[in-house]
Amino acid sequence: MLNVVIFGAPGSGKGTQSELIEKKYGLVHLSTGDILRAEIARGTDIGKLADGLISKGQFIPDDLMIDILNGQIDQYPTAKGFIFDGFPRTVPQADALDSMLKRRNIRVSIMLNIDVDTNELVKRLINRGKTSGRSDDNLQTIHQRIQVYETKTLPVIQFYDRQHKHHRIQGTGTMEEVFERICKEIDSVIS
Ligand code: AMP
DSSP: OOOEEEEESTTSSHHHHHHHHHHHHTOEEEEHHHHHHHHHHHTOHHHHHHHHHHHTTOOOOHHHHHHHHHHHHHTOTTOSOEEEESOOOSHHHHHHHHHHHHHTTOOOOEEEEEEOOHHHHHHHHHHHHHHHOOTTOSHHHHHHHHHHIIIIITHHHHHHHHTTOEEEEEOOSOHHHHHHHHHHHHHHHHO
16 A cells, blocks of 8 residues: 655645546545535535645644544545545654554555745735635745755654655746655655
8 A cells, every 4th residue: 555645835726736646546526625624625624724724834733633534534445545635744743543443454655745935925825816715825824834844744743754755856846846756756765
C-alpha cells in the first residue's frame, strides 16, 4: 500500500498536486480542508464549529480532527493507498496518524514537503481568493494561517525526518514541473 502525506504551507499547492497523484497512482485523496468545507456546506454541528475557526485561520481541535480522519479511512476498505492532504498539521496529529495506520497494519510510505517561500505563498493565496470564495483567502487570515503553520505545523517536519520519510520538494515552477519532482520521490520509495 502506498500512503502519501502531502505537506506544505497554505498555498503551496498541496491540493493541486494531490489530484495529480490521485490520478497517476490510483490513491484515495483525503483532504481535511475539503472534508470540513463539506461539513460547513451541510450545516452540521462540526461544520458550525469549523466555520468560525477556519475563517479566523485557526485549527480545529486535534481530537476532533483525528476522529474525523479515522472515520474517513474506514470508508475506503479497498483503497490501494491514501493521500493525506492537510493532515497531520500538528505533532499530536502525526502521532495519531501513525497509530491509526498501525491498527490497520499499514504505515505512511513518504512525506512530501512542498517548499515555497512566504512572499510567493501570500501572492498565490491573494490571487486564489479572487475566485475561490473561501472565507480564509483574505489578507488578514492568510497572515494568521502562515503564522499558525510556522508555530504548530513546522515541527511535523522533524517528526518525519526522524522516520527518514521526509522528502523536500521545490514548490516553485509550473504545476507539471513540481509534479515531476514529486513522482521522482514517490517512485524512489515504491521501486
Ligand atoms: P486547507 O484546505 O487544508 O487549507 O484547510 C483549511 C482550514 O481547515 C485550515 O486553515 C484549518 O482551519 C482547517 N483544517 C484543515 N485541516 C486541519 C487539520 N488537520 N487540523 C486542524 N485544522 C485543520
